[in-house]
Amino acid sequence: MSHKKQLFDNTTILESISDGVFSVDHNWKITSFNRATEEITGVKRTDALGSYCSEVFRSSLCGEHCALRETLKTGKPIIDKGCHFINSGGKKIPVSLSTAVLKDDLGNVIGGAETFRDISEIEALKQQLSKQVKSGPLTSQSxxxxxxxxxxxxxxxxxxxxxxxxxxxxxxxxxxxxxxxxxxxxxxxxxxxxxxxxxxxxxxxxxxxxxxxxxxxxxxxxxxxxxxxxxxxxxxxxxxxxxxxxxxxxxxxxxxxxxxxxxxxxxxxxxxxxxxxxxxxxxxxxxxxxxxxxxxxxxxxxxxxLPTLAQRFEDIPFLVDHFIRRFNKLHKRTIKGITAEALLKLQSYTWPGNIRELENSIERACILSKNSEIQLSSFPFICNENTALDTPKIEVKESLGSNRDELEKQVIIDALKNNKSKIATAKALGIHKTTLFRKMKKYNIAF
The missing domain is CATH 3.40.50.300 (P-loop containing nucleotide triphosphate hydrolases)
Known part of the structure; x- marks a missing residue:
């Protein structure tokens, strides 16, 4: 494959993904800026290219705490680090970012690359859960x-x-x-x-x-x-x-x-x-x-x-946060939270052992985690499940009370057409089959 063809393929891939991706050279000037980065930041690619990354992103990690700077210094990638930046409209955008060293064909370091994911929906969900009505130790949003x-x-x-x-x-x-x-x-x-x-x-x-x-x-x-x-x-x-x-x-x-x-x-x-x-x-x-x-x-x-935990998946973020605080205190740990990817996967898992299984899983993750945030890899029983890799955003939208019902309905209809069966569709969407059946009934979708 020619270098030109390889470059074209890489560009096509970067433009098609939903995560923001950009790269910088040794002078911290932006050398690439994909479509998702434009959408999340509100900054046009033509304005971003050649600019200093700190001018474009105005991140809470800019300066001595820069994750990309740390990666270029140590040569080690950083995975799913939480921070926020201010977009072109002055809005604070919470993101989960990862960094890597960028090398040429000869292995020479020519800069750094960073990918990031907008986790505004996750943060909004956490805020909503923090305002929920409590009845003693039994708290629920479901x-x-x-x-x-x-x-x-x-x-x-x-x-x-x-x-x-x-x-x-x-x-x-x-x-x-x-x-x-x-x-x-x-x-x-x-x-x-x-x-x-x-x-x-x-x-x-x-x-x-x-x-x-x-x-x-x-x-x-x-x-x-x-x-x-x-x-x-x-x-x-x-x-x-x-x-x-x-x-x-x-x-x-x-x-x-x-x-x-x-x-x-x-x-x-x-x-x-x-x-x-x-x-x-x-x-x-x-x-x-x-x-x-x-x-x-x-x-x-x-x-x-009492419903099963799978039937009250909306409570999982609160329960996870509650268990992390408890086990931090019990085991003298300093876990700050859980990545957006892991949290969303926990919400789509069936949990045969219900809350007790979730509690035991979070305790084990808190004890064994080597990161400040619990990663999806801390839950091998979920990683080994034959489920889709896409995060189940349908569930997050519903729990946030989103008014994007028509879009969700169309996503389900298209998935049913593509997958030919309800079970396959549920797996493709990353949701439990009972959730799919409930949504089909809600939107009066015949199949």
């Missing part, structure tokens, strides 16, 4: 959580028994704590116990306490959680795993508001609000005679169904 929030506010003012249902990792204990903190019991104890982790005899003693001599090893009286949580809230997670005998004892507490410690026949009164949770279908267990019907109706006074 429409799928609106009904949950409404029930929480209403039920928190009462002492009604509450059943929380949802997949593992969806935040059932956090929801229970929120109800407790919003109630008039907030200054009293909140005690949580996972019923699936304790054997029956130990769980019984843990809940109801025991008297001295009740069984081998019971050398003294011991208060159970029903006594210790008096006036407060007792959260019983995985309630679908308790035995039939314990179901009978729990039913009595709910009916009579009293219990007997193991080894005692003297009833004790309790003023405890009971919140239960399960990832199982209790009504199905009832039909299979594995759960008492009368207890089920006692527990099912008010039910909250």
């Amino acid at each position: 429409p799928s959580m609106a009904s949950v929030q409404a029930v929480l506010e209403a039920v928190s003012e009462t002492s009604a028994t509450l059943l929380i249902m949802g997949e593992t990792g969806t935040g059932k204990e956090v929801t229970a704590k929120t109800v407790h903190q919003l109630s008039n019991r907030s200054k009293q104890p909140f005690i949580a116990v996972n019923c699936a982790t304790l054997p029956e005899n130990l769980l019984e003693s843990t809940l109801f306490g025991h008297v001295k001599g009740a069984f081998t090893g019971a050398y003294e009286n011991k208060l159970g959680y029903f006594a210790r949580a008096n006036g407060g809230t007792l959260f019983l997670d995985e309630i679908g795993d308790i035995s039939g005998a314990l179901q009978v004892r729990l039913l009595r507490v709910l009916q009579e508001r009293e219990f007997e410690p193991v080894g005692s026949n003297k009833p004790q009164k309790t003023d405890v609000r009971i919140i239960t949770a399960t990832n199982k279908n209790l009504s199905q267990l009832v039909s299979q005679d594995k759960f008492r019907e009368d207890l089920y109706y006692r527990l099912n006074v008010i039910t909250i169904n």
Whole structure:
């Protein structure tokens, strides 16, 4: 291939990409300036070429903190560094930039190149999330959580028994704590116990306490959680795993508001609000005679169904920021945030382990990250997924309340025509298939 042909191909590629790309020589004068750079900066290429880059970009990194200067000094590229510059209209544009050394055919350094991406939508999303209404530790921006929030506010003012249902990792204990903190019991104890982790005899003693001599090893009286949580809230997670005998004892507490410690026949009164949770279908267990019907109706006074994390993807930026702050403090790290590319990919991932999986993933990324920002490479399970490389901008636009519905509709129609199937279209757009189905219904797209 001739040098002229190679130059033509490179120019064509640079003009076709959506990221801004420019290069400078040793005198910091701009030698190339692609179409996307013109659009983002508002500066014409004819005006930019030959000008000093600091005059064109007016970046927050100009001067001694210049990323391109650091790359030319060390020979090492910089990847996804956050900053901002002022465009021709005086508007502050947040960007994520990367730098590299520019060499000729003989390997001689002739300048530097920089690529950058406008992340205004990401920053706007973060600002919107920072203004969201909070309900204790449970915060959400997602429409799928609106009904949950409404029930929480209403039920928190009462002492009604509450059943929380949802997949593992969806935040059932956090929801229970929120109800407790919003109630008039907030200054009293909140005690949580996972019923699936304790054997029956130990769980019984843990809940109801025991008297001295009740069984081998019971050398003294011991208060159970029903006594210790008096006036407060007792959260019983995985309630679908308790035995039939314990179901009978729990039913009595709910009916009579009293219990007997193991080894005692003297009833004790309790003023405890009971919140239960399960990832199982209790009504199905009832039909299979594995759960008492009368207890089920006692527990099912008010039910909250928590959506999966994939159904509330709008909350992922807030949750990521929350977890980064927590793990920075816990592990004495100084992670400043996460790259736009990584954040958008997190929003399109299915998250089978829900919030718990996200939390564990962010903790691992915070510990192992060698950069000030968490990179997409910190999530190999996402990198290895057979998904499109394009960032799912459709989701970001929707979460920002954009009015570009017609454009989004046309993008989906074109993608359906090109990919011939809904599953292939979802992959091409970088979104989950259920998101595509929802949008097709929203725009009345037949296929």
